[in-house]
Amino acid sequence: MTHSLMLRSLTLLLALAGPAAHALSPALPPARLLEPRFFVPDASQPLTLQRVDVHALLAGSQAQTRIELVVRNPNPRQLEATLEFPLADGQSVTGFALDVRGEMVGAVPVPKDKGRQVFDDISRRRVDPALLERTAGNNFKLRIYPVPAGGERRVQLQIAETLQPGAQGRVQYRLPLDFGQPVAQFDARLDLRGATRPQPAGALAGAETFTRGDEASLRVQRRDWRPREPLALSWAAADGEPVVVQTHDDRAYAYAEIAAADTRAAPRLPREVQIAWDASGSGAGRDHAREFALLDALFAAARDVRVRLVVARDAAEPAQAFDVRGGDWAALRRTLEKLAYDGASSPAAWAAGLADARSGGQSLSLLFSDGLANWPGDGATPPAGPVFAINAAQRADLARLRRLAEAGGGRLVDLNTLDTTAALAALTQPGLRLADLSAVGADELVAQSIHPEHGRLVIAARLTAPEARVTLTLVDAQGRRSQRQLLLKAPAPAAATADDATLPLAARRWAELRVAELEADRQRHRAQIRRLGEQFRLLSAETSLIVLDELADYVRYEIVPPTAAMRAAYQQQLAQLGTRRQAGRDQQLESLARRFAEREAWWARDFTKTPPPPPPQSQPRPSPAPVAAVAERRVSPAAMPPTPRDAAPVAAPVPPPPLMRAPAPAPAPAPAPAPAPAPAAPLLASMVAPPAAPKPAGEADAAPAASIALRAWEPDAPYVRRLREAGDADRYAVYLDERPGYVASTAFFIDAAEIFFARGQRELAVRVLSNLAEMELENRHILRILAYRLQQADMATLAVPLLERVRELAPDEPQSHRDLALALAPTQPQRAVDLLWDVASGRWDWRFADIDLIALAELNALTARTPGLDLSRVDPRLRRNLPLDLRAVLSWDADNTDIDLWVTDPDGEKAYYAHRLTRQGGAMTRDFTGGYGPEEFALRQAKPGRYEVRAQFFGHRQQLVSPYTTLMLWLATGFGTDAQKDQRVVLRLSGRGEQVLVGTFDVAPPAAASR
Structure with missing residues (x-):
């Protein structure tokens, strides 16, 4: 067993890997692990590790390790700590606990999407949550909030592992201690039961040792210690085949390790070798020396081989052919050594590289990859023949690689646990x-x-009778079949306390293996994976573990608490939720109907298009007031009626205080500014003023001739000039030269991709952009940015699967459903309508004001352009299209962040958060101060002239925030009509007060339009 922990800047990173691994693979992307990934202006000192306590219980082939960490924050601001770590094959996190008011509180299972929602909601209220989730493959993330200013937090991780004996028949346990900094206090205790001839090594050499019969205890204590060697211990493996039958929740489960001598046939050396080489960004973390050593041994044995190489990233590159003669593969090796590891990982690209896989001793198909797929293409057709998946990475999805290989009769070859000779034999x-x-x-x-792995077949089963007979049918190297039988007998149910958090080995291993099997087709089995995760307290693709601060939080989010005493009170309070939830649904629909009626009244009203009156002659002509100086106070979210979603609290959480306006640069003065608006006047009061000549809803005026001009996004980063000035043949090399300094920057990849797009190098642009999917596993904010930019490039086939994933990760955020709906609208309008109705009718957090009204407008516009859609779910009061001459919608990627949309009309009048209705009828939706948007500007009848669209970064409440916020602005003319034209742009703002002109609408006068 291998663990290591590193602390850098504001993020803790804990690495746990397998017994043959190094403390940390030196090939892991250093910027991801070693550099600050978050920007906090008033936090300049790194979090420190005050204490590490390790207690390992080692019995036979089973290891249970508890690691307790005490983290200190020396900064004057409370922070969130993030610990990221991979686990090796056979390891699992069996629990964790967080100190809450001095007491360690254990975690409970929760659906993954709900866990993330609850953590974010509670951390906004400055309360103590902790969340542990699996991101991808064997990678995990632990989030703790808050680590108080000048204070400490204590967390415990429990990890279980089945240890396999090595070639000499000895079981090995390794715990690397490369923490990246001195540890003020370190204590380790290892207890062995039933072990013979234990041999300590590394940092454990010289430890205090106490023995009693076949039990031993070893202890190490250090102060102000920076360890260089791991704790290492080995002992003789016990004879026999471990077979365990145990009861859990009145069901019996069996786990067995069956000795299987892996006798092999004579070598079958290939004449043709097909290689799919994963050269995505994460591929840089593989141990290429081990991979090359395996290929060297293979070609030395086969001598004369024809090789077909396909390099796979976000897409498969054209195949290259190599002839190996006399074992000399120098040309192929040089090609592999020169590869740039760049772009996302696509299973479709792997499959394309293995398209010629076929059975037979003359052909061999190899996939060199870590299995961490993050690019659309997961449903690619699997190879027809056997594939050998080769892994040499610490951070990997071994379950995916094993399933891919074994589906066609191949196998996983893990170079972390097999030496070159054993790998070649496999x-x-x-x-x-x-x-x-x-x-x-x-x-x-x-x-x-x-x-067989390490000479054993590992199986598990669920018993349905007091006694069971399990039959294994085996086929040896010569094709001969044989059978082995296991007789299993269920034990009497074991007594357990109400708060017993120890899951029996047999039940845990059965559940882990069953979940791994189901994840081969995760989309089909999501509900079953989730049920197993919750029942057995497992981390999976569908379940996480969470610790909450108090009983009220467990009730609010309907999460069963960890103790029996809390559960009794929880059930009592939970019974009161149903009635209030139904009442909330009814209130939401009535609120939407009322606000939609007000929008209809605004749409039907004829606003003046005459020039604004000149200012009085006796007074000097006023300059337009800077937006930041307008005497307007934001409405506190606390004053807004809560509209929680089903999974959200019954009582609205206490929102953070509203952001306070600070002076900001004003836009350039307009030629004829309108009088300063009265900011206290509500928009809707103006909307419902008696219309001059009402129109039937849905009837549009003749659309004016309008065009959209987007301002070219021109970032000023130092790398941009080099990329722009480089020739097409050299630009990618320049990008690779600059890339190491920006591997954690979304801005770098967006900017670079923009230049490749502009120069017509579309494939390279997509590859560069796809690096966003590699940056942080399952970060919904980054995936949104990536999907927005792909939509801008008219690549919806790539954007849609990414937005599907965002929706899975954050179903509690209405933007996740809306973004997906808009991407699906051209090809799947019915599903888009259904998703938009989910947004319009849903009960969302107070932060998402008016998104229901925006989604309803988009639903009606889509149905007007697409006759025949099923609208039976939509309330009849709300099925009315309200076409618009001009529409601008602003969204952004960062939570707890306030971006403002400004639109200035030809009269110089500005529509923005404090002046939401202009003289000619331009309407702005309510201000989004809590993240994501959208904010919408709508104008039914556009006066001729130029309309300027701007965005301004106002502020944020992020605890951990990138110094950049990425925006997506959608401009439309003829919205809701057959003549609708859309343009989208993705850009970014770098900090508070920055303003950018995004684009313009140019509306021609009627005479010009007629010409």
């Missing part, structure tokens, strides 16, 4: 495999692999 010498697994008296049988 490739060229067929061995024993499990052909069938059946039982009488048991169901849900599952095997970790169909091939």
Whole structure:
């Protein structure tokens, strides 16, 4: 077992890997792990590690390790701590706990999307939550909030592992201690049971040792210590085959490790080798020396080989052919050594590289990858023949690689646990495999692999009778079939306390193996994966573990608390939720109907298009007031009626204080400014003024001739000039030269991709942009940015799967549903309508004011342009299209961030958060101060002239925030009509007070339009 922990700047990063791994693979992307990933202006000192306590219980082949960390924040501002770590194959997190008011509180399982929502909601209220989630493959993230200013937080992680004996028949346990800084206090205790001839090594050498019979205890204590060597211990493996049958929740589960001598046939050396080489950004973290050593051994044995190489990133590159003669593969090696690891990881690209995979001893198909897929294409057709998946990375999705390989009769070759000789034998010498697994008296049988690993087959089952017989059908290297049988007997149910958090080994291993099997087709089995995760307290693609501060939070979010005493009170309070929830749904629909009626009244009203009156002659002509200086106070969210979603609290959470306006640069003065508006006047009061000549809803005026001009986005970063000035043949090399300094910057990849797009190098632009998917696993903000930019490039086929993933990660945010709906509208209008109705009718957090009204306008516009859609779910009062001459909608990527949309009309009058209705009828929706937007400007009848659209960064409440906020602005003319034209642009703002002109609408006079 291998663990390591590193602390850098404001982020803690904990690395846990397998027994043969180094403390931290030196090939891991250093910027991800070593550089600050977040920008906090008033936090300049790194978090420090005050204490580390390790307690490991080692019994037979099982290891249970508890790691307790005390983290100190020396800064004057409370911060969120993030710990990221990978686990090795066979390891699992079995629990964690956080100190809450001096007491360690254990975590409880929760659906993954709900866990993230609850953590974010509670942290906004400055209360103590902690969340542990699996991101992708064997990667995990622990979030703790807050680490108080000048204070400490204590957290415990519990990790279980099944240790496998090595070649000499000894079990090995390793705990690397490379913390990246001195540890003020370090204590470690290892307790062994049933072990013989224990041999300590590394930092454990010289430890105090106490023995009693076949039990031993070793202890190490250090102060102000910077360790260089791991804690290491080995002991002789016990004889026999471990078979464990245990009861959990009145069901019996069995776990067995069956000795299977992996006798092999004579080597079958290939004459053709097909290689799919994953050269995505994460591929830089693989141990290429081990990969090259395996290829060197393969070609030395095969001698003369024809090689087909496909380099796979976000897409597969054209195949290259190489002839290896006499084992000399120098040309191929040089090609591999020169590869740039760049772009996202696509299963479709892997499949394209393995398209010629076929059975037979003359052909061999190899995939070199970490299995961390993050680019659309997961449903690619699998190869027809056997594939050997080669892993040499610490951060990997071994379950994905194993499934891909074994589906066609191949196998996973993990170079972290196999030396070159053993790996070559796995490739060229067929061995024993499990052909069938059946039982009488048991169901849900599952095997970790169909091939023996470390000389053992690992299986698990759920018993359906007091006694069961499990039959394994094996096929050896010569094709001979044989059978092994296991007789299993369920034990009497074991007594357990109401708060017992210890999951029996057999139940835990069965659930882990079953979840891994189901994740082969995750979309089909999401509900089952979630149920198993919640029942067995497992981290999975669908479940996380969370710690909350108090009972009220468990009730508010309907999460079963960890103790029996809390659960009794929880059930009592939970019974009161149903009635209030239904009342909230009814109130939301009535609120939407009322506000939509007010919008209809505004739409039907004829606003004046005459020039504004000149200022009085006796007074000097006033200059337009800077927006930041307008005497307007934001409406506190506390004064707004809560409209919580189903999963949100019954009582609205206490919102943070409103952001206070600060002076900001004013836009350039307009030629004829309108009188300063009265900011206290509400928009809707103006909307419902008696219309001069009402129109039937849905009837549009003749659309004026209008055009959209987007201002070219011209970032001023130092790398931009080099990229612009480089020739097409050299630009990618310049990009690769600059890339190491910006691997954690979304801005760099967006800016660089923009230049490649502008120069017509579309494939390279997409590759560069796809690096956003590699930057931080399952970061919904980054995935949104990526999808927005792909939509701007008319690449909806790539954007839609990314937005589907965002919706899975954040179903509590209405923007997730709306973004997906808008991307689907051209190709799947019915689903788009259904998603938009979900937004319009949903009960969302107070931060998302008016998004329901915006989504309803988009729903009606889509149905007007697409006859025949099913609107049976939509309330009849709300099925009315209100066409617009001009529309601008602003969205952004950062939560807890306030961006403002400004639109200046030809008269110089500005529509913005404090002046939401202009003289000619331009209407602005309510201000979004809590993140994402959208903010919408709408104008039914556009006066001829130029309309300028601007965006301004106002401020944020982020605890951890990128110094940049990325915006997406959608401009439309003829909205809701057959003549609708749309343009989208993605750009960014760098900080508070920055303003940017995004684009313009130019509306021609009627005479010019007629010409």
